[in-house]
Amino acid sequence: MVLPAVRGRLTQGAPLAPLVWFKSGGTAQWLFEPRDADDLADFLRDLDPAVPVMALGLGSNMIVRDGGVPGVVVRLGKAFAQVERLDDTSLRCGGGASGILVSSTARDAGIGGVEFLRSIPGTVGGFVRMNGGAYGREVKDVLVDCDVVLRSGERRTLAVADLGYTYRHSALPTGAVVIAATFRGHAAEPAAIGAEMDRIAAEREASQPLRSKTGGSTFKNPAGHKAWALIDAAGCRGLTRGDAQVSEKHCNFLLNLGSATSAEIEALGEEVRDKVKAQSGVTLEWEIQRVGVAK
Missing domain, CATH: 3.30.465.10 (Uridine Diphospho-n-acetylenolpyruvylglucosamine Reductase; domain 3)
Structure with missing residues (x-):
């Protein structure tokens, strides 16, 4: 693949696991960190329209599949x-x-x-x-x-x-x-x-596994329900698959306890969806983005 010239940084085969909160997943075919808005606009204008493009922020709400992400991943810097x-x-x-x-x-x-x-x-x-x-x-x-x-x-x-x-x-x-x-x-x-921000921070610290390798809220709250309560009622609190676990602290969070693959994390999420559907009749919708290809 021939890519347009850039003024920022363009890296082939860039590992994405260090850039996402789950610390799992494959590589970006190309990772582009533009120098400024003009650099980004010029690059996308000249890039083959068939090449997929995905923006990556802090990677907090994302599963990058183990086969990596084809095309170009854009990461905005300072x-x-x-x-x-x-x-x-x-x-x-x-x-x-x-x-x-x-x-x-x-x-x-x-x-x-x-x-x-x-x-x-x-x-x-x-x-x-x-x-x-x-x-x-x-x-x-x-x-x-x-x-x-x-x-x-x-x-x-x-x-x-x-x-x-x-x-x-x-x-x-x-x-x-x-x-x-x-x-x-x-x-x-x-x-x-400031007092309201402190209250929010303290509430999050008390109720969410913020110091773990996680992806934040896994599923959207269905109308009239709280996702965590449905997951808890279906007996999924603490459920594991390999090194992937449903958090015991807040069961709408999935955790990577060590070396979980993205496939294990995603499969655990699908198991939770199945169990919730069987127990309550409610189909949970993923909130976490799942991107890339399976290995």
Whole structure:
């Protein structure tokens, strides 16, 4: 495969396991870390349209299958991780900025309403694409618009109404990369914002296995149900397959206890789905993205 020239870094056969929270999975055929938005747009414009493109953030909500990811994986680095205050209630955030950085900057600027982003272990690009949410709030509640580079290399600004948001889903086109977003909150006292962020952090620490190799919430909450409660009722708490385990602390989390393969983690998730379906009649939907090819 002949690829366009770049100013950033292009690596063939790059291991992805170190870049995702589960610490499992294969390699990227090519990993592209663009120097800036123009570098990304030029590359995608000149890249053979048949080559698949996937954006990778912090890898917190993802299973990379053991056979790796064909095509190009785009990872946004420091050039895309800036957060700046626009006015008394708005922030401009790079697609590679973390939820912690966004919420902390908002706190220091006296902008409330985005504290929940403190609890989303990902980047702006990822949670704009997935309509990330927690503690009763979602990205669609605070997003004004986002800048994307389409698979064709075209740059476009999309308003929140253009994104077709539903629960943990958007209508962003395949291969599009979110490079920036504008969030709007409301004026608030930094001390009050900080207290709410601390409350969220403490609640997460108490209820979730944050210090384990995990992928975050595995399944979406079905209408009228909590996924963890259905999993618990089906007797899946602590269930294992190889080194993959259903967390005993929060059973909507899967864990890699050591050297689990992505195949084991995904198979354990499918076993949980089967058991929940048999016990309650509810079909759980994956929230974690599963990408790449099986080995």
